Amino acid sequence: MDDRRPDVRDAERDLDTLRDLLAASPTTQDALLPLLHQVQRQCGHVSKVAVRLIASAFNLSRAEVHGVVTFYHDFHEEPTAETVVQLCMAEACQAVGCRALAEHVRTSLGIGFHERTADGRLQLEPAYCFGNCAAGPAVRVGDRIHGRVTPARFDAVVGALGEVAIP
Amino acid sequence: MTTRIFVPGDTTAWSVGADDVAAALASEIATRGLDATVVRTGSRGLCWLEPLVEIETSAGRIGFGPMSVADVAGLFTDGRAPTGDHPRSVGLVEAIPFLRNQTRVTFARAGVIDPLSVTAYRAHGGGVALARAVTMTPQAIVDDVNGAGLRGRGGAAFPAGIKWQTVLHAPGSRKHIVCNADEGDSGTFGDRLLLESDPFQLLEGMAIAGLAVGAEQGVIYLRSEYPRTAAILGEAIGIARRSGMLGTNLLGSGRAFDLTLFLGAGAYICGEETALLESLEGKRGMVRPKPPLPAVAGLHGEPTVVNNVLTLAAVTSILAEGADVYAGHGVDRSRGTMPFQLAGNVARGGVVEVPFGMSLRTIVEDFGGGTQSGRPIKAIQVGGPLGAYLPSSQWDTPLCYEAFAAVGAMLGHGGIVVFDETVDMGEQAEFAMAFCAWESCGKCTPCRIGSTRGVEVIQRLRRGEAPARQLAILHDLCETLEFGSLCALGGLTPLPVRSVLTHFPDDLHAPVEELAP
Numbered sequence: 070m071d072d073r074r075p076d077v078r079d080a081e082r083d084l085d086t087l088r089d090l091l092a093a094s095p096t097t098q099d100a101l102l103p104l105l106h107q108v109q110r111q112c113g114h115v116s117k118v119a120v121r122l123i124a125s126a127f128n129l130s131r132a133e134v135h136g137v138v139t140f141y142h143d144f145h146e147e148p149t150a151e152t153v154v155q156l157c158m159a160e161a162c163q164a165v166g167c168r169a170l171a172e173h174v175r176t177s178l179g180i181g182f183h184e185r186t187a188d189g190r191l192q193l194e195p196a197y198c199f200g201n202c203a204a205g206p207a208v209r210v211g212d213r214i215h216g217r218v219t220p221a222r223f224d225a226v227v228g229a230l231g232e233v234a235i236p
Numbered sequence: 237m238t239t240r241i242f243v244p245g246d247t248t249a250w251s252v253g254a255d256d257v258a259a260a261l262a263s264e265i266a267t268r269g270l271d272a273t274v275v276r277t278g279s280r281g282l283c284w285l286e287p288l289v290e291i292e293t294s295a296g297r298i299g300f301g302p303m304s305v306a307d308v309a310g311l312f313t314d315g316r317a318p319t320g321d322h323p324r325s326v327g328l329v330e331a332i333p334f335l336r337n338q339t340r341v342t343f344a345r346a347g348v349i350d351p352l353s354v355t356a357y358r359a360h361g362g363g364v365a366l367a368r369a370v371t372m373t374p375q376a377i378v379d380d381v382n383g384a385g386l387r388g389r390g391g392a393a394f395p396a397g398i399k400w401q402t403v404l405h406a407p408g409s410r411k412h413i414v415c416n417a418d419e420g421d422s423g424t425f426g427d428r429l430l431l432e433s434d435p436f437q438l439l440e441g442m443a444i445a446g447l448a449v450g451a452e453q454g455v456i457y458l459r460s461e462y463p464r465t466a467a468i469l470g471e472a473i474g475i476a477r478r479s480g481m482l483g484t485n486l487l488g489s490g491r492a493f494d495l496t497l498f499l500g501a502g503a504y505i506c507g508e509e510t511a512l513l514e515s516l517e518g519k520r521g522m523v524r525p526k527p528p529l530p531a532v533a534g535l536h537g538e539p540t541v542v543n544n545v546l547t548l549a550a551v552t553s554i555l556a557e558g559a560d561v562y563a564g565h566g567v568d569r570s571r572g573t574m575p576f577q578l579a580g581n582v583a584r585g586g587v588v589e590v591p592f593g594m595s596l597r598t599i600v601e602d603f604g605g606g607t608q609s610g611r612p613i614k615a616i617q618v619g620g621p622l623g624a625y626l627p628s629s630q631w632d633t634p635l636c637y638e639a640f641a642a643v644g645a646m647l648g649h650g651g652i653v654v655f656d657e658t659v660d661m662g663e664q665a666e667f668a669m670a671f672c673a674w675e676s677c678g679k680c681t682p683c684r685i686g687s688t689r690g691v692e693v694i695q696r697l698r699r700g701e702a703p704a705r706q707l708a709i710l711h712d713l714c715e716t717l718e719f720g721s722l723c724a725l726g727g728l729t730p731l732p733v734r735s736v737l738t739h740f741p742d743d744l745h746a747p748v749e750e751l752a753p
Contacts (some may be wrong), residue, residue: 101518102501106460133519140520140677141501143460159422160617161653163667164580165608197504197621197671199461200425202653203283203578203585204248212463216251 079148083112087119096127101137105144114148150185150192152230155209158195161202170206171195173220178227191230239272239317241265242290242297244347246279246432247464248425253304254287260308261289268312278433280347281587282334290329291317299329334584334603339565341553341573342546343589346433352471354479357436365555366481369444370489374404377448381551383559385571389426390416390507390544391619391648392724393637396551399541402531403449406539413445413454413493414516414535414542418500418507420459421620423579423651427545429587430575431458431465434549435472439481439495441548444555445541446493447486454495455535457512460502470497504675508723509542511677522677523723544649546575567593570636580617580653581607590635597631600654611656615664615740619648621671622728624735625655625664644738646731661740666694668732672717672725683726686717690733694744703745710737 087108094104104123108115115138124134138144156174158167174193175181185192201207204216208223215226243249243258258274265272282288285301289311298320300311311318320327330336340346349356357363369377382397403411415438419427431438442454458466473495476482484492498516500506506515510524513535534540550572554562563571570592576599578585583605590599600606600616607613615625618635624645626633633639640647655664669690678684690713697706714730721727736744 098518099516102515103499106499106501136520137518141503143501157422159671160621160664160667161423161579161651163664164653164655164659196461196502197675198420198422198424199247200419200428200465201248201251202423202425202580202651203582204252204286205580207251209461214247214251214464216248 079112080116080118083116084118086111087122091122091126098127098129101127101129101134102141105138105141109144113151114145116146150190152191152210153194154191154227155194155196156182157197157199157201157205157207157209159198159202161198162205162207165205167206170208170218170220170223173223177220177224191227237271239270240275240292241272242275242277242292244279244286244288245276245351245464245468246429247462248283248429249279249286249288250464252286252302256305257287257289257303257308260305264308264312268315270312270315270317272317275350277349278346278351279429280329280335281343281429282329282332282347282584283586284584285326288326288329293317293319296328296330299326299332300324301326334586334588337603338589339573339591340589341557341562341565342430342437342549343433343575343587345437346429346587349434351433351435351468352475354436354475354481357434361556362434362436362552363440363481365552366440366443367487368555369447370487370491372447374448374450377444377555378404380554380559381448384550384554384562385566385569386547386550386554386562387570387637388544389546389550389574389649391421391646393647396543396547399531399543400445400448402529403451403539403541406532408539410453410538411449411451412535412538412540413442413449413451413495413548414509414512414530414540415442415454415456415495415545415548416507416509416512416542417456417458417465417545418512419462419545419649420504420507421622421649421651423617423653424577424620424649425579426575426577426587426650428462428465430545430549431462432468435469436476436481437549437552438545439472439476441551442495443482443486443493444551445543445548447491449539449541451541452492452494454493455516456495456497457500457506457516458497459500466497466499473497503677504671505677505723505725508725510723512542513540520677522679525722565591567591567634567636568638570638574635574647574650576635576650576652578604578652578654581609581656582654583608592636593634595632595634596626596652599635599652600631604654607654607656609656609658611658613654614657614659615655615661617653617655617664617732618651619646620651621668622646622724622731623648623651624731625661625739626735627739629739644731644735646728661736661743662694662698662745665733665736665744666691666698668729668736669694672729676725680720680722680726682717682720683722683729686713686720686726687729689713690717690729694733697745700746704748707737707745707748
């Protein structure tokens with residue numbers, strides 16, 4: 070197993086991806102968010118190197134690009150785990166037990182928000198509303214949204230992801 | 237004749253297994269050699285029944301729900317289409333009181349048609365408004381919207397006609413239509429449901445807005461938390477272009493309007509119109525001071541209409557049915573229908589489109605059937621995270637802008653979230669401040685700092701530390717947020733907090749004798 074840090078391991082591949090994305094993207098500022106979405110999706114984060122290259126291509130300062138990356142919850146400067154699990158923690162889901170669900174995740178996976186499982190493969194993040202408010206609690210795994218998520222259903226959903234380590 | 241079996245494909249139905257149910261149905265049809273076909277629709281917004289399978293019969297569509305994959309085989313045990321006697325049957329869908337007692341205007345087609353079929357859209361009255369608009373003068377369109385009394389459905393309730401008039405009169409060779417589909421309020425999902433169930437209605441409404449103010453380009457700012465919506469809407473835009481609803485030659489009129497889809501990036505504040513414009517320009521979603529109004533200097537400094545999804549969609553009904561018909565619904569200065577979204581701990585959650593003026597109690601008790609848990613309702617939050625928590629004494633308040641403002645609450649985007657008696661209102665008050673702190677854009681001090689101080693003060697209150705002193709600070713802080721913030725995030729966060737202070741003080745702190753008013 071390659072046990073180097075993910076950002077080191079993938080840095081070269083990310084650089085190629087980034088160059089391809091930059092070559093295909095317009096470089097006016099209104100193209101920045103769409104590009105950052107693609108970088109985040111394909112590289113798992115928007116690295117400092119990415120910020121530097123994007124700033125240069127867009128003729129913006131690194132501070133401006135860094136400001137945008139850190140402003141939006143969707144973009145992460147550090148690599149995210151391969152699977153990001155988002156729990157909706159907004160009011161409609163609170164009314165049907167999302168806080169208890171978060172507690173269940175804490176005990177069953179041993180992680181709280183913004184943390185990862187021991188094997189680094191699954192990361193838990195809070196989210197504020199998937200618009201599934203009449204079928205909560207809602208959970209998003211990658212691009213899949215699950216509704217009426219009881220603790221048992223959560224375990225089934227996470228179990229179906231494969232060999233996620235449960236410490 | 238081939239029997240059509242309808243399965244919703246919106247986020248809610250999908251999140252509870254509708255795609256699997258649709259696949260199981262298709263395989264059952266093939267295995268049994270039935271003369272039937274599966275049609276994917278949007279959703280009618282009867283969320284508690286999802287996945288709600290509907291089977292076409294000569295009497296109408298019979299519903300079965302909530303369906304699971306395991307239920308599918310049982311539907312066809314005798315080799316024929318099931319009838320209303322089936323244990324999962326909910327009878328004729330249109331006779332379900334939840335749906336029958338609504339006045340569906342904007343949501344008339346939702347769940348009925350395949351959202352990506354232009355033929356079905358037109359067969360159910362779609363496209364009439366745009367066909368009319370291309371023959372009208374811009375001023376005549378604006379007059380219709382004004383005459384209907386349409387107010388912005390996004391929350392601020394600003395008269396749409398006045399906004400359009402401003403943009404129409406604003407000098408500038410390039411103008412924009414921006415659709416705010418950054419539906420961030422918890423408990424609201426009307427925009428999503430419409431976009432997934434009847435996306436052409438929004439596109440038609442935006443094209444009409446373009447004709448009305450002289451804008452040839454538009455953008456839909458959709459939140460990234462809605463992946464399925466993005467997929468459906470993206471497809472709908474392509475189809476609309478091919479069918480002449482968008483493009484350089486609208487319905488052969490020679491007039492142009494086209495639009496693009498833009499994904500947000502998880503910032504609640506971008507639902508605020510000026511932050512949204514900053515975001516569209518590729519910047520941090522920082523709120524702009526007003527004036528200048530976006531109508532005068534909006535996207536790229538050019539005149540811009542920024543309207544919510546449901547506002548733009550309602551325009552199609554106004555032009556198709558007539559401004560008078562639309563204005564004929566509602567009370568006071570709240571005209572037309574409002575799609576309320578019933579959510580949280582409620583037995584029957586979903587979309588309830590009714591004219592303004594019905595009481596909150598009617599919606600929650602008659603439509604909603606009380607709580608899902610069966611426990612008594614303790615509080616109802618209306619209008620999203622910036623809306624007040626209403627105690628039982630206020631549930632007879634009519635749902636209209638004026639009556640809600642009068643009791644220190646607001647309708648916002650029409651989200652109604654029900655909480656049962658197990659809710660700790662102190663925790664809810666703390667969350668209101670914490671949410672403001674988490675989502676504050678940071679531009680103005682009251683919101684940026686005040687929300688964090690608010691969390692701390694409420695935490696101290698909940699721990700019972702010098703309650704009288706904390707209360708004085710909290711009241712003061714709420715006033716600073718209300719009057720000193722640049723936008724509604726900081727300005728309205730006091731609403732839920734004060735509603736807890738006023739109506740649920742026991743959950744927040746021990747009795748305070750010397751409490752200052």
